[in-house]
Amino acid sequence: MLRVAVSRDARVVAIVLAWVPAVLLLDRPATLLEQRALGLLTWLLLLALLRGESALVRVQTLVVVVFATVIEYAFSDALGVYVYRLENVPWFVPPGHGLVYLAAYGFGRSAFARRHARALIGGTVAVGGAYAIWGMSPLAPRTDVLGAFWFLCLVGFVWLGRSRLLYVGAFMVVTYLEVLGTAMGTWTWQAHDFTGLVPMGNPPSGAAGGYGWFDLVAVAAAPWLLARLAEQRADARRASKERNATIDTLASLVGQQSEHLVVDVAVRRQEVAALERG
Numbered sequence: 001m002l003r004v005a006v007s008r009d010a011r012v013v014a015i016v017l018a019w020v021p022a023v024l025l026l027d028r029p030a031t032l033l034e035q036r037a038l039g040l041l042t043w044l045l046l047l048a049l050l051r052g053e054s055a056l057v058r059v060q061t062l063v064v065v066v067f068a069t070v071i072e073y074a075f076s077d078a079l080g081v082y083v084y085r086l087e088n089v090p091w092f093v094p095p096g097h098g099l100v101y102l103a104a105y106g107f108g109r110s111a112f113a114r115r116h117a118r119a120l121i122g123g124t125v126a127v128g129g130a131y132a133i134w135g136m137s138p139l140a141p142r143t144d145v146l147g148a149f150w151f152l153c154l155v156g157f158v159w160l161g162r163s164r165l166l167y168v169g170a171f172m173v174v175t176y177l178e179v180l181g182t183a184m185g186t187w188t189w190q191a192h193d194f195t196g197l198v199p200m201g202n203p204p205s206g207a208a209g210g211y212g213w214f215d216l217v218a219v220a221a222a223p224w225l226l227a228r229l230a231e232q233r234a235d236a237r238r239a240s241k242e243r244n245a246t247i248d249t250l251a252s253l254v255g256q257q258s259e260h261l262v263v264d265v266a267v268r269r270q271e272v273a274a275l276e277r278g
Contacts, residue, residue: 039091107169150206
């Protein structure tokens with residue numbers, strides 16, 4: 001029987017691409033309680049996938065989850081730039097951002113992506129550019145200026161960024177996610193941004209370029225956070241050693257004082273005995 005070796009990166013990408021439509025389908029008729037259950041399951045999946053990753057990737061994913069969650073509550077819950085079906089931020093959204101990052105990262109570091117890096121970068125710019133032009137044309141349901149701006153951000157990331165294939169993976173995964181999510185009615189983008197000045201598509205064509213800022217923050221912040229964590233651990237170890245040394249010194253001093261006390265007591269007894277004999 002022929003066995004085809006499947007890399008971990010390919011498995012991560014496949015799991016995420018399968019999980020996204022499954023959750024979106026289950027969410028369509030879900031109550032708030034059922035939606036929260038989907039969120040807990042998504043958290044469990046994210047934690048399970050992170051077990052096989054390095055410390056750097058784990059911290060990067062955590063940064064994405066935290067940063068994206070702040071953006072979700074600011075631009076969805078507070079400003080209403082896009083609105084979810086139950087007018088809340090579903091519990092599966094924060095860990096979902098982590099899964100999207102892992103899938104994009106896994107695709108970007110895969111052997112396939114590295115072998116075909118130039119073609120993938122060129123294809124991403126070409127397809128993304130065509131999508132953005134369509135969003136600005138009369139053929140689109142509504143004018144999408146935000147999508148065109150985010151596409152320019154994406155071009156900057158894939159041409160100038162240190163992790164260019166990561167942004168290629170993000171374009172693939174985020175575009176897939178946005179098209180599915182809006183088509184199923186899980187969330188809906190408003191016609192304009194919160195200022196009322198910038199027209200947006202549903203979804204914006206260059207949404208991956210907007211998501212790329214999450215990736216940029218993660219790539220930039222994770223090494224710094226790991227360095228600070230290492231420093232704190234080193235400081236804690238030094239403090240522990242100093243504390244143990246102080247305890248040993250105090251114990252030694254107490255032991256010496258005890259010895260002197262024993263000697264003093266013995267001398268006093270001898271003196272008393274001599275006086276009694278005298």
